[in-house]
Amino acid sequence: MLLTASDVPALVRGAALFGSGGGGDTRDTAILLSRSMGQGVELLDPEHAPDDTVVVPVGLVGATSVLAEELPGGAEFTTALRAVERWTGTRAQALASIEAAGANALTALLVATDVGLPVVDVDLCGRALPRLDQFSIAVDGLPLTPLVLCPPGGSLVVLDHARPAQVERTVRSVLGSSGGWAAVAFPPMSLEVLRRSGTPTTTRRCLDVGRRLLDLPEAAAPARLEAATGGRVLGAGRVVEVVRSSARGFGRGSLTLRDRRTSGLLRLEMENEYLVAFEDGAPVATTPDVIAVLERRSMQAISCDRATRGSEVVALHLPGPAFWRDAPRLDAVAPRAFGIDVDPVLLPAAVSP
Known part of the structure; x- marks a missing residue:
C-alpha cells in the first residue's frame, strides 16, 4: 500500500x-x-x-x-x-x-x-x-x-x-x-x-477510522460516532472539573463531565493518557482499551493536557489491541499497573467498525 x-x-x-x-x-x-x-x-x-x-x-x-x-x-x-x-x-x-x-x-x-x-x-x-x-x-x-x-x-x-x-x-x-x-x-x-x-x-487502523471520522457531519449523533469507530459513547456533556498533578514525571489527574443524557457524572482518571472511566463511581472502561475525549462539534480528539473546564465533549470507549488481552500481557498495562485498584473493563475484542 x-x-x-x-x-x-x-x-x-x-x-x-x-x-x-x-x-x-x-x-x-x-x-x-x-x-x-x-x-x-x-x-x-x-x-x-x-x-x-x-x-x-x-x-x-x-x-x-x-x-x-x-x-x-x-x-x-x-x-x-x-x-x-x-x-x-x-x-x-x-x-x-x-x-x-x-x-x-x-x-x-x-x-x-x-x-x-x-x-x-x-x-x-x-x-x-x-x-x-x-x-x-x-x-x-x-x-x-x-x-x-x-x-x-x-x-x-x-x-x-x-x-x-x-x-x-x-x-x-x-x-x-x-x-x-x-x-x-x-x-x-x-x-x-x-x-x-x-x-x-x-x-491502517488509524487511516481507516480517521477517514470515517472526517466523513462525519458536525456534532454527529452518538450512534454515528459509534458506527464510525467501532466504539461506544460513555457520555456526552460539559466538562465540570479538570484536576492535574505531577508524579514520576507524568501528568496525573482527572477529568469529570456531566452526561446530558443521564445527568450522571463520568470521571476519567489519567496519567498522560486516559486510563479509567468511572460512571457515578463504578468503573465502566479501562486501559488497555482506548478511552478518548472528543470535542462535541468537530469530533477532534482532545489530549489530557488540553482538556479544559466548560468544554462540550464526548467520551468514547474503543476496543484495544488483541495483543494485550492475554493475561500475562494484560497485567503490564491494566489499571493496577498505574496504581488504580480496579479490574480491567474491556469491550469485546470482536467489536469493529
Whole structure:
C-alpha cells in the first residue's frame, strides 16, 4: 500500500483518537510529513513481507509539548537510525512505528521519506503508552537494547545491556537534561519477531477510522460516532472539573463531565493518557482499551493536557489491541499497573467498525 500526502489528514485524525489522550500533538509532525511525502511511503502488510526482513522501530520519546521550544534540527531521527545500525552491524531493510498513536504514528513515515525505506504496519504498543518497559517486546521478555537516543542538537546516547526498567529510568534521566525529548531507534529485529511480539496493522487502523471520522457531519449523533469507530459513547456533556498533578514525571489527574443524557457524572482518571472511566463511581472502561475525549462539534480528539473546564465533549470507549488481552500481557498495562485498584473493563475484542 502506498501512502501519500492525501492520506495525512486521515492518519492524523485516527492517530489522535488512538492516542487515548496522549501520544503527543500530531500537528507539527503532520506538517513536516505532508511536505516531505514526495512520491509516497510504502506501507508493508506484516503478513505478506518476508520473515527475515530486518526492521528497526523508530520514534520520539519524551514531552512532545516542548518541541516548539526545542525544535528538531531535521537529522535526529536519521542519526539515531544510522547509529543503531553501526552499533549492531545490521542494516535496516524497513522501519516500524514504536507506537501507532499520536505523533509517533507519523514519525516512522517521516523518517522513511528521508532514508527511502518502507514502513511495516506493526508497532510496539497498539495505542499510546507512557513507559518504555510497557512496550510489547519488553512485556514479552525481549530486550529493548541496544537503544540509541538522539536529543535535539545531535548528541548521541547509546544504551546497551540494560533491563527494561533500567532503560525506562535511564531514558527519563537523559530527557530531563537534554531538552525534554529525543529521537529513538530500537535494536534491529526480524519481522518474524515483530509479528509475534508486536501489534499489527495499526497504521491502517488509524487511516481507516480517521477517514470515517472526517466523513462525519458536525456534532454527529452518538450512534454515528459509534458506527464510525467501532466504539461506544460513555457520555456526552460539559466538562465540570479538570484536576492535574505531577508524579514520576507524568501528568496525573482527572477529568469529570456531566452526561446530558443521564445527568450522571463520568470521571476519567489519567496519567498522560486516559486510563479509567468511572460512571457515578463504578468503573465502566479501562486501559488497555482506548478511552478518548472528543470535542462535541468537530469530533477532534482532545489530549489530557488540553482538556479544559466548560468544554462540550464526548467520551468514547474503543476496543484495544488483541495483543494485550492475554493475561500475562494484560497485567503490564491494566489499571493496577498505574496504581488504580480496579479490574480491567474491556469491550469485546470482536467489536469493529
